[in-house]
Amino acid sequence: MTRVLVVDDQDLVRAGLAALLRTAPDITEVSEVRDGEAAVEAARRQRWDVVLMDIRLPGMSGIAATEEILAKVPEPPHVIVLTTFDIDEYVYAALRAGASGFLLKDTSPRRLVEAVRVVTQGEMLFAPAVTRRLVEAYTRQPASAADPEALPELTAREREVLRLVGQGVGNDTIAGRLHVTEGTVKTHLHRIMSKLSLNSRAQAVVMAYESGLVVPGQSR
Template structure:
């Protein structure tokens, strides 16, 4: 029997705000394609388009996007310098940079990670890979898949680059050094856990401490720290 009290259907929770993406790409056709793809994907939205590195820095400060999709080779200011300025700007503290690269041609992937980028993506990647990459970086993770990390390490060590700067690891415990070494070798959390006979949760705890001690933004920066701390062995035997 009805009580006469009107029933109320609870309102659904408000959807999460979309991941806000700034596009920094000097080729208009590529930039337009990215914009169409991103704006057509639920949970993503473009907030600006930059055709130069200078514009990318300006628009990042203006819009404070979640992710900047940054080409390396840009007029006026290259993507590495633009990345460095964005990542060093307190106004862009919540912004992460995903570098776009044609890996076999660009010699600057390592430098872009040093500049503060949270990862990189090949321009040959498919649409699904691009969208997944944006999601990974926006969530605070680094887009450095183990196989890609290993290739990056090989390219860096054999390329015509100057030796990496040294990194002080005095505050890092022996176990944390072991974890950092395996990160530098491109291992995933699960692989590190298996290798060191730890739980994945324990590995994540060590990584959290490494991020704090080494003032690293994310896993990408830990790879750099492993280089600079001399923990990653060079194939020909040099350190």
């Protein structure tokens, strides 16, 4: 059962999102706040599974609020950032902050509810193609070969898993390519995130690009 916090400064948008989420049988609690400061306070005061965070907020931005929540809340929620445009100048910053993905504000009701369910399972909510498009748009890596020796704190197998995650490959497909179980892939991911102090799969994608394990335009 899932608890969701909706953060948006537009009253009608916020109320509409909350009302929609309350219709889902597996979402047990929905609360609303209108700015970043209130979101941080709500996250400190009560445990939430998912936060729907508008990027553009008065005062503390959605990016700053996301960073604050993920860095300082003991059991941080998964954060989904909300944006008006499919390529927003702030989306990459949100991924770097640890958000689990993003949704457009005109997304369908079914997609919204499904996104909440997906991130609670530790996955990113947007398609791999969108992941690659976002990262390629906001990184400035040179068009050179990937560095197989990047991130020396990882084992060779962990680097391979991270490389595939960075290319937008799902856990089940990674398991098939490496001839291991999906549970083993999740164990590798847990160790990768622990070693690199990452909070989300989205941050792992960004790390794969920034470390040189994956370069923009690289095929899977």
